[in-house]
Amino acid sequence: MSTFDESDYLFGTGPLRMIVDSVDWSRPRLHDGETWYDVHGIEIAEDGRVIGPRWTTVKAAACRFTRPA
Structure with missing residues (x-):
């Protein structure tokens, strides 16, 4: 499981x-002078509940x- 600080992902x-x-990895984006990537996964609540599918940057x-190489 990965945890992203609020400043490390968009729209949340x-x-x-x-x-x-x-x-x-094929479509890096430039935002505020930094490189960002679209990420897909399953969002998990702080108490461990599965919230569901999530796309974010x-x-x-x-x-x-x-x-991958």
């Missing part, structure tokens, strides 16, 4: 907890996933 408030399924510096 507070920390975002999710199980990341995929990152669209995450700052590259916060993407701590292995990028």
Whole structure:
């Protein structure tokens, strides 16, 4: 599971907890002078409940996933 600070993802408030399924490495976006990627996964509430599918955009510096070669 990954947790993103509010400043590391777009369109939400507070920390975002999710199980990341995929990152669209092929389409980096530039926002506020930084690189961001579209991320898809399952959002998880703080108490562990599954909220459901979630698409978001995450700052590259916060993407701590292995990028395929």
